[in-house]
Amino acid sequence: MALVSRSPQRPDDLVVEVEEADAEAVAGAAEQGRAAARRWAAAPALERSAALGAAADALAGAAAETTELMVREVGKPVSEAGAEVARGVGILRYYAQQALDPDGETYPGPGPAALLLARRRPRGVAGLITPWNFPVAIPLWKAAPALAFGNAVLLKPSPDATGLALRLAELLAPALPDGLFQVLPGGAGTGKALLDQVDCLSFTGSVAVGRQVAVAATERGIPSQAEMGGLNASIVLPDADPGRAATVVAGAAMGYAGQKCTATSRAIVVGDPGPFTEALVAAVRDLAVGDPAERSTVVGPVITEQAMRRVTEAAEEAAAAGGRVLTGGKTLDGKGWFVAPTLVDSLGPDARLAQEEVFGPIAVVLAVADEDEAVAVANGVPYGLVGSVFTRDLDRALGLAARLDTGMIRVNAPTSGVDFHAPFGGEKDSSFGPREQGKAARELYTSTRTVTVLPHGG
Ligand code: NAD
Numbered sequence: 001m002a003l004v005s006r007s008p009q010r011p012d013d014l015v016v017e018v019e020e021a022d023a024e025a026v027a028g029a030a031e032q033g034r035a036a037a038r039r040w041a042a043a044p045a046l047e048r049s050a051a052l053g054a055a056a057d058a059l060a061g062a063a064a065e066t067t068e069l070m071v072r073e074v075g076k077p078v079s080e081a082g083a084e085v086a087r088g089v090g091i092l093r094y095y096a097q098q099a100l101d102p103d104g105e106t107y108p109g110p111g112p113a114a115l116l117l118a119r120r121r122p123r124g125v126a127g128l129i130t131p132w133n134f135p136v137a138i139p140l141w142k143a144a145p146a147l148a149f150g151n152a153v154l155l156k157p158s159p160d161a162t163g164l165a166l167r168l169a170e171l172l173a174p175a176l177p178d179g180l181f182q183v184l185p186g187g188a189g190t191g192k193a194l195l196d197q198v199d200c201l202s203f204t205g206s207v208a209v210g211r212q213v214a215v216a217a218t219e220r221g222i223p224s225q226a227e228m229g230g231l232n233a234s235i236v237l238p239d240a241d242p243g244r245a246a247t248v249v250a251g252a253a254m255g256y257a258g259q260k261c262t263a264t265s266r267a268i269v270v271g272d273p274g275p276f277t278e279a280l281v282a283a284v285r286d287l288a289v290g291d292p293a294e295r296s297t298v299v300g301p302v303i304t305e306q307a308m309r310r311v312t313e314a315a316e317e318a319a320a321a322g323g324r325v326l327t328g329g330k331t332l333d334g335k336g337w338f339v340a341p342t343l344v345d346s347l348g349p350d351a352r353l354a355q356e357e358v359f360g361p362i363a364v365v366l367a368v369a370d371e372d373e374a375v376a377v378a379n380g381v382p383y384g385l386v387g388s389v390f391t392r393d394l395d396r397a398l399g400l401a402a403r404l405d406t407g408m409i410r411v412n413a414p415t416s417g418v419d420f421h422a423p424f425g426g427e428k429d430s431s432f433g434p435r436e437q438g439k440a441a442r443e444l445y446t447s448t449r450t451v452t453v454l455p456h457g458g
Pocket residue numbers: 129130131132133134156157158159186187188189190191192204205206207209210212213227228229230260261357359385430
């Protein structure tokens with residue numbers, strides 16, 4: 001079956017049309033990958049490190065072209081797209097060095113000459129299933145550690161980011177041995193076929209799919225991790241500068257049209273919500289919406305027509321439930337999938353908009369009386385990816401942060417933003433399995449083997 005990927009700002013612009021990889025193609029790729037992985041794991045670590053360094057150079061050399069393709073295929077504003085490509089290069093360089101890190105630990109043995117070691121070794125073929133919203137960074141923050149530690153990679157990208165994944169494979173090909181990094185275009189069917197073949201699986205995407213993937217991996221007895229949705233809250237305390245907090249929250253909620261798992265979808269305001277809400281509406285209205293190829297654009301299109309309808313329907317439903325649409329709530333003129341950044345208040349924390357991820361430029365302002373209520377509201381959702389707190393008071397920041405059920409906590413910082421050298425992941429429905437990125441990545445892509453060596457004489 002053919003798969004097409006179109007530009008969200010100009011849906012008549014066909015970015016790529018390719019055949020989906022069927023089960024037979026996936027099995028063939030896995031066989032090739034397994035052979036490549038065996039040679040790769042046996043190669044000196046210095047060789048793997050150099051290859052990843054060369055992959056970084058290849059991507060850096062094609063940064064302008066890759067940025068342009070990202071703007072075109074997923075509608076990411078050009079400044080963010082350029083930063084993502086640069087991050088991709090940084091990730092490859094970081095894991096090029098990690099290939100040379102200690103690969104295990106020693107433990108006290110039964111005698112002074114005995115050795116008791118736990119050594120890391122690669123799993124074999126790592127399967128990656130990725131979303132469209134970070135089409136370079138997410139595939140690379142999974143593939144780079146997998147490769148660094150001696151695995152082969154089969155990447156099944158989102159259909160909506162197929163062009164970028166195929167280009168990434170072309171760029172990396174001269175740096176890596178044949179069959180080591182393969183891209184398998186396709187949708188759910190290809191993803192399921194991949195799950196049947198690989199030795200470990202890393203998924204990023206929605207909760208509904210991530211759950212199925214984790215169950216299928218567990219049934220096969222392979223380790224997996226799933227990074228899924230979020231409904232991230234920023235808590236604004238009365239001592240925070242409302243204007244400054246509003247500027248940061250506006251960017252985190254609406255940048256890239258809110259299509260980040262770490263986007264802010266709930267602003268929880270302690271005390272009088274008036275000054276912050278007013279500042280937030282002004283800050284959101286100030287954001288430049290439009291052609292993602294323009295340097296000044298902060299909010300481009302959403303990925304599909306369906307995603308655009310999801311946002312307007314969520315605003316309509318919120319209004320019907322007694323919410324007040326403070327700004328936005330409608331689609332914008334023009335050909336692409338543009339929707340105005342939307343803010344809603346006057347809803348309770350149990351309203352659907354305050355409970356379910358929409359994955360678009362829409363956020364809700366929730367007023368609470370005190371910090372205890374702020375914590376209860378922030379934690380009162382099935383997700384737990386990231387939370388942030390705005391205050392000048394360090395004690396209150398630390399006290400609040402310690403009570404949030406999220407995998408990541410940021411003080412006076414946007415919920416969005418990822419440091420690839422630190423562990424990344426969430427709590428509750430937002431994540432399953434070990435953390436990814438930083439040094440944490442080796443948990444999924446390696447297993448330990450405990451080795452005992454005794455002197456021959458006993
Ligand atoms: P999605 O769940 O629809 O798709 C993700 C991937 O899974 C795609 O490659 C898709 O083709 C594949 N897939 C779909 N059905 C499958 C099945 N039955 N078996 C195997 N694979 C299948 O997600 P999306 O729309 O591409 O991305 C948006 C979602 O991703 C949002 O929920 C967002 O919060 C989440 N996300 C999370 C993180 C994170 O790190 N936590 C990062 C980015 C995006």
